[in-house]
Amino acid sequence: MSGHNEIVIQLSSKLKEKPNPNNLGFGKVFTDHMFMMDYTEGKGWHDPQIIPYQPISLDPSSVVFHYGQTVFEGLKAYRTKDQKILLFRPEKNFQRLNLSNDRLCIPNIDEGLALEALKKLVWLERDWIPTAEGTSLYIRPFIISTQPYLGVHPSSHYKFMIIMSPVGSYYKEGLAPVNIAVEQEFVRTVVGGTGTAKTGGNYASSLRAQEIAEEKGYSQVLWLDGREKKYIEEVGSMNIFFKINGEVVTPALNGSILEGITRNSILQLLTHWNVPVSERRISMDEVYEAYKKGQLEEAFGTGTAAVISPVGEFLWHGEKLIINNGETGEISTRLYSTLTGIQNGIIEDPFNWVVEVKEN
Incomplete structure (x- = not known):
C-alpha cells in the first residue's frame, strides 16, 4: 500500500503506566496510541496514521455536535495462554460500520485498510492486553462528522478513529443473571x-x-x-x-x-x-x-x-x-x-x- 493510503506510525515519546489488572473497570483507561484517518470531499479518505493518544481539536460548529452524524463499533482483542493475540470476527465489525455509514450518509471506509490499521495498532499496543481470566482489550472504531457548518446536511469532512482500552471481566463474581x-x-x-x-x-x-x-x-x-x-x-x-x-x-x-x-x-x-x-x-x-x-x-x-x-x-x-x-x-x-x-x-x-x- 502506498501514497495517501500508507499507514504512517508516529510513536509516543512517553508511555503511560499500565493500570492495575485487578481493577480495570470498563472504558476508563486508554492505550498509548490511536489510529486516525481523515475524509475530505473530492479527495476521499486519506492520511491514515497511528499517533500518540491525544485530544482532538474541532470547530464548535462541527456537524457532529449539532446533528449527531456519527457511527461506531465495538470489539475486543484477547491474549491466549500461549501468548497469541486474537481478534474475534473483526471483518464483521467493519462490514457493519459501513452499513451504519450508509444509513448516516457517511462515506464508506476501505474495510481492508481498516482491518490492516487495526492489526497494526493492536500489535503496537500488545502489552496493554491484560492476561487475567475474563479480561481483554476493548476496541472502539468510530467516525465523526467534522465540517464546520450549521446546516442539516451530510458533512463534507470526517474523522475515522480507533481507540482502545484494557477492560476487566464483565462479571466480577462469575456469570450472574x-x-x-x-x-x-x-x-x-x-x-x-x-x-x-x-x-x-x-x-x-x-x-x-x-x-x-x-x-x-x-x-x-x-x-x-x-x-x-x-x-x-x-x-x-x-x-x-x-x-x-x-x-x-x-x-x-x-x-x-x-x-x-x-x-x-x-x-x-x-x-x-x-x-x-x-x-x-x-x-x-x-x-x-x-x-x-x-x-x-x-x-x-x-x-x-x-x-x-x-x-x-x-x-x-x-x-x-x-x-x-x-x-x-x-x-x-x-x-x-x-x-x-x-x-x-x-x-x-x-x-x-x-x-x-x-x-x-
Missing part, C-alpha cells in the same frame, strides 16, 4: 429509523428509560417495537434470546434491531449443536404466557461487552417474572463457556472466527 425492566412508555427507534445503525442517537434516546429502570433496581431496559409497543426488539446494549419449551427464540431483524455480531455467532453455535432455534417476531404477551405455563426456561442477552448476560427477572406491567429461579440456565452457561473459549483460544474454533494478530 441481570434484572431487566420492560419499557412501556418510551421507544428507542422504529422501522425505517436508525435502529439498524450503530449510531450515538440510538443510545441517547435510551438514557431516560435506562435511568428510570435503574431507580427501580433494574440494570437494563427491554425495548418493544415503536409502533404497537407489543413486539420485543432488543435490550439497550444487547440482543435478546428466550428459551421457550425447548426452543431458543430471538426477535427477527426487522429494520429497527441492530444486527449483533455476538447474536449471529450464537445462532450459528446453536444450529451447530442441533438446538432448535428460530428468528421470528415474538411479543411480550407470548413470553408472559410461556412464563405462566412454566415454559419460559431461560432468557439471555448477547453482546460484545458481556458476551452472554443471563436474565433472572423481567418487570412487566408491575409484575416480576422470575426466570429459572433467578439462576443462570444451562444453555446460557454452555454458550458463554464456548464462545469465550473460542475467543481466548482455549477451545477449537470450527467456524474460523478468530483472527491472529502478528508482527508485519
Whole structure:
C-alpha cells in the first residue's frame, strides 16, 4: 500500500503506566496510541496514521455536535495462554460500520485498510492486553462528522478513529443473571429509523428509560417495537434470546434491531449443536404466557461487552417474572463457556472466527 493510503506510525515519546489488572473497570483507561484517518470531499479518505493518544481539536460548529452524524463499533482483542493475540470476527465489525455509514450518509471506509490499521495498532499496543481470566482489550472504531457548518446536511469532512482500552471481566463474581425492566412508555427507534445503525442517537434516546429502570433496581431496559409497543426488539446494549419449551427464540431483524455480531455467532453455535432455534417476531404477551405455563426456561442477552448476560427477572406491567429461579440456565452457561473459549483460544474454533494478530 502506498501514497495517501500508507499507514504512517508516529510513536509516543512517553508511555503511560499500565493500570492495575485487578481493577480495570470498563472504558476508563486508554492505550498509548490511536489510529486516525481523515475524509475530505473530492479527495476521499486519506492520511491514515497511528499517533500518540491525544485530544482532538474541532470547530464548535462541527456537524457532529449539532446533528449527531456519527457511527461506531465495538470489539475486543484477547491474549491466549500461549501468548497469541486474537481478534474475534473483526471483518464483521467493519462490514457493519459501513452499513451504519450508509444509513448516516457517511462515506464508506476501505474495510481492508481498516482491518490492516487495526492489526497494526493492536500489535503496537500488545502489552496493554491484560492476561487475567475474563479480561481483554476493548476496541472502539468510530467516525465523526467534522465540517464546520450549521446546516442539516451530510458533512463534507470526517474523522475515522480507533481507540482502545484494557477492560476487566464483565462479571466480577462469575456469570450472574441481570434484572431487566420492560419499557412501556418510551421507544428507542422504529422501522425505517436508525435502529439498524450503530449510531450515538440510538443510545441517547435510551438514557431516560435506562435511568428510570435503574431507580427501580433494574440494570437494563427491554425495548418493544415503536409502533404497537407489543413486539420485543432488543435490550439497550444487547440482543435478546428466550428459551421457550425447548426452543431458543430471538426477535427477527426487522429494520429497527441492530444486527449483533455476538447474536449471529450464537445462532450459528446453536444450529451447530442441533438446538432448535428460530428468528421470528415474538411479543411480550407470548413470553408472559410461556412464563405462566412454566415454559419460559431461560432468557439471555448477547453482546460484545458481556458476551452472554443471563436474565433472572423481567418487570412487566408491575409484575416480576422470575426466570429459572433467578439462576443462570444451562444453555446460557454452555454458550458463554464456548464462545469465550473460542475467543481466548482455549477451545477449537470450527467456524474460523478468530483472527491472529502478528508482527508485519
